[in-house]
Amino acid sequence: MTEPDEKSKIKIRVIGTTVVLLVFLCVLGGFFLLRGTETRETSNKENYVISALICTASSPENVFFSSNLATSVKHTVKVTFKDEKADKISYSYEGELENNEKAESVMSAFHANYNIDMSNNGRDPESLTPSFVASDKTVRINLYSTVDNLNSAVAKFFFLTSEEQGKIATYSRKTVQKIYEKVGFKCEYNN
Numbered sequence: 001m002t003e004p005d006e007k008s009k010i011k012i013r014v015i016g017t018t019v020v021l022l023v024f025l026c027v028l029g030g031f032f033l034l035r036g037t038e039t040r041e042t043s044n045k046e047n048y049v050i051s052a053l054i055c056t057a058s059s060p061e062n063v064f065f066s067s068n069l070a071t072s073v074k075h076t077v078k079v080t081f082k083d084e085k086a087d088k089i090s091y092s093y094e095g096e097l098e099n100n101e102k103a104e105s106v107m108s109a110f111h112a113n114y115n116i117d118m119s120n121n122g123r124d125p126e127s128l129t130p131s132f133v134a135s136d137k138t139v140r141i142n143l144y145s146t147v148d149n150l151n152s153a154v155a156k157f158f159f160l161t162s163e164e165q166g167k168i169a170t171y172s173r174k175t176v177q178k179i180y181e182k183v184g185f186k187c188e189y190n191n
Contacts, residue, residue, distance in 0.1 A: 053079045053173055055185035062183060064117075064156055065141055067106045070095035077158060077185065079147075079168075079176055086147045086168050086176060091158050093141040100137055107134035110141060121153035128154060159183050 055077045063075065073095045080088040093110075097103045111132040118125040127149070131142040143157050147169045150158070155165035164171075164179055171179075177187045 048083045051081045051173070052190045053081065053177055053180075053187055054190055055079075055177070055180040055187040057183075057185040060159060060184035062156065062159060064114075065093045065095075065110050067095065067097075067109070069097055069102050069106055070139070071098065072096045075185075077180060081173055084173060086171065088144070088146050089150070089158050089168075090145075091141075091143045093139070095139045097137050097139065100134070103134040103137050103139050107132050107139045107141075110139065118153070123151075123153050128157065159185075 057075050058073055060075055065075075066073075073093070076092045076094075078090045078092075079086050095103075095106065097106060111130075114130065114132075115125045118127075128143040128145050131140070133140045145154065145158075150160070150165045150168065152162040152165060155162055158165075159180065160168065168176065173189070180187050
């Protein structure tokens, strides 16, 4: 028979081992539950060169967004090229006005005219992810599209004719630059 001291020692060892094992399992479980997740993506690496043509003007021809109330205006068209082929295009307007009330009024008129024009041409006004903002006496407009999604109804917002819009994906950077310089923009490359 074992002595009571020996039974107590065995009991203490079993309890101690059990507590250590439980603490270890809790720490291990907590580690797996609370650790950050890692996402891995694999893809075929394509090698291509991205460049941008940035064209700015204060009074280009055939402008859609125009107001006599603006004291200064800057129109910017950016065309992103992927391996010498036009890929994406954006337009931004920035106009300074005398006060915030005039800025709000001009911005509202621009937004309404844009929505009406898009609806009249059977286009979703949100298709160019528009942004119309008036703050600090300034009106800012941003429109964006991929070149593949351009059509004759929206070409005017990017200072393109229907023919140019249809062929822009095949034009060289120099040809696109000439199109914008022809209507009053000054262009530069950003590689």
